[in-house]
Amino acid sequence: MKLLLIPIILISFSLSAQDYSGHIIKLKNKGELFFNSFSQIGSFRKLRIRNHHFYKLTDNNLTKQDVERLASHPDVEYIEPDYYYDFVKPVEISWGREITEKNGFKKQWNLYNRGKKQRGRGLSYTEGKDISALKAWETTQGNNEVIIAVIDTGVDYDHPDLKENVWINEAEKNGEIGVDDDLNGYIDDVYGWDFAKNISDPIDNEWGHGTHVAGIIAASHNERGIKGVMNNAKIMALKIFNKKAEGEDRSPTSGIIESFYYAIENDVKVINASWGGGAYSKALEMALKDLAKNNIIFVTTAGNHKRNNDETPYYPGGYDSDNIVVVGAYDGDGAKSWYSGYGKEMVDVWAPGNDILSLYKRNPVGEFKYTEMSGTSMAAPHVAAILGLGHSIRPSLDYRAAIQVLMNTSKPEPKLNGLSRYGRADASSFLEGLGEL
Numbered sequence: 180m181k182l183l184l185i186p187i188i189l190i191s192f193s194l195s196a197q198d199y200s201g202h203i204i205k206l207k208n209k210g211e212l213f214f215n216s217f218s219q220i221g222s223f224r225k226l227r228i229r230n231h232h233f234y235k236l237t238d239n240n241l242t243k244q245d246v247e248r249l250a251s252h253p254d255v256e257y258i259e260p261d262y263y264y265d266f267v268k269p270v271e272i273s274w275g276r277e278i279t280e281k282n283g284f285k286k287q288w289n290l291y292n293r294g295k296k297q298r299g300r301g302l303s304y305t306e307g308k309d310i311s312a313l314k315a316w317e318t319t320q321g322n323n324e325v326i327i328a329v330i331d332t333g334v335d336y337d338h339p340d341l342k343e344n345v346w347i348n349e350a351e352k353n354g355e356i357g358v359d360d361d362l363n364g365y366i367d368d369v370y371g372w373d374f375a376k377n378i379s380d381p382i383d384n385e386w387g388h389g390t391h392v393a394g395i396i397a398a399s400h401n402e403r404g405i406k407g408v409m410n411n412a413k414i415m416a417l418k419i420f421n422k423k424a425e426g427e428d429r430s431p432t433s434g435i436i437e438s439f440y441y442a443i444e445n446d447v448k449v450i451n452a453s454w455g456g457g458a459y460s461k462a463l464e465m466a467l468k469d470l471a472k473n474n475i476i477f478v479t480t481a482g483n484h485k486r487n488n489d490e491t492p493y494y495p496g497g498y499d500s501d502n503i504v505v506v507g508a509y510d511g512d513g514a515k516s517w518y519s520g521y522g523k524e525m526v527d528v529w530a531p532g533n534d535i536l537s538l539y540k541r542n543p544v545g546e547f548k549y550t551e552m553s554g555t556s557m558a559a560p561h562v563a564a565i566l567g568l569g570h571s572i573r574p575s576l577d578y579r580a581a582i583q584v585l586m587n588t589s590k591p592e593p594k595l596n597g598l599s600r601y602g603r604a605d606a607s608s609f610l611e612g613l614g615e616l
């Protein structure tokens with residue numbers, strides 16, 4: 180395969196503390212008195228969160244006194260800024276041409292590291308520094324009952340190397356356009372939802388980041404392209420980042436929270452969240468705990484900021500909920516990727532993150548391609564998929580047990596000592612470990 184190396188986008192995760200859009204208000208009840216008192220302040224939108232009374236107040240010009248008045252109303256549990264989360268940042272991206280299965284898999288050192296230098300790249304590789312995919316596949320290649328939500332820039336669900344493994348809401352697919360056929364509050368949500376624009380189509384047509392993540396998890400083991408960690412899975416596309424929406428390439432916390440409850444309502448087992456950087460939100464922490472109550476594991480990144488996450492909390496990995504797995508990135512030698520965040524307490528395990536070959540969104544003339552990207556965004560989906568393999572053989576697997584086995588069966592790596600709680604996530608040892616439960 181010939182790759183034209185063109186560094187294009189940097190995928191970054193930087194926090195700007197004042198960056199928010201409106202406020203999130205949690206009410207203790209339906210808030211009839213509240214809305215009578217504040218009908219003149221901005222406009223309120225009810226968030227689609229079952230069993231809770233959350234509203235988004237879109238007025239951006241509230242004074243400190245306005246916020247205090249709202250907060251002191253007896254119906255209000257709390258009010259907080261609706262912080263933005265960022266995707267976007269330095270990742271090297273290289274454009275690939277059409278590739279065949281044979282030469283595609285050869286480039287997937289992340290799945291099978293032969294320890295060979297790649298031609299012309301000068302990159303170093305050490306045999307065996309991978310996730311042991313080949314050995315794991317002797318046990319399982321996945322199961323298409325296992326739903327993994329990719330909360331990201333959307334997913335190009337028509338990519339020929341992914342479309343077999345895309346989650347489809349059959350009631351909407353076979354239903355009427357313009358009608359909420361399954362009465363879930365979302366009209367025509369066939370593949371998931373675009374929470375950024377609040378429209379039904381979560382296609383990844385602007386960034387390609389979510390499609391790349393989805394391909395790492397579940398590209399088909401067919402005659403073309405690459406192999407995902409899972410050959411069988413269902414990828415649900417929950418789009419929160421959008422170039423032309425409210426925060427442009429950022430997502431307000433309110434949209435993220437709604438996407439979590441969409442996942443809860445639709446039997447998701449694992450969420451991949453390759454994003455970060457927002458300020459602490461009580462509402463988001465509560466939503467993460469609700470994922471745990473619904474046995475959903477939340478896999479996220481250590482960030483591409485090179486910092487120690489023990490010293491400066493990095494969210495969402497820094498939230499206090501026992502269903503969160505924070506993943507750092509390693510290179511072809513098993514060493515920490517130069518950009519990866521780390522932390523003896525706050526980073527759990529490691530996965531491959533450099534020059535990862537996966538799917539790319541279709542180009543402007545409609546061709547489906549592949550590309551390499553580097554970042555902790557690429558490391559996290561390896562772990563989401565490894566957990567998905569676990570669910571494939573143990574459908575009622577408890578999230579706490581799954582996470583414990585993942586940690587305990589990770590490979591100790593001297594080069595990563597002191598930088599995390601555990602070692603390199605290992606698919607084959609994980610499945611063996613589950614077998615011993």
Ligand SMILES: [Ca+2]
Pocket residue numbers: 351359360361362363364365366367368
């Ligand atoms: Ca619907």
Ligand SMILES: [Ca+2]
Pocket residue numbers: 351354355356357358359360366367368
């Ligand atoms: Ca419909």
Ligand SMILES: [Ca+2]
Pocket residue numbers: 280340398399400401402403404405406407
């Ligand atoms: Ca393939």
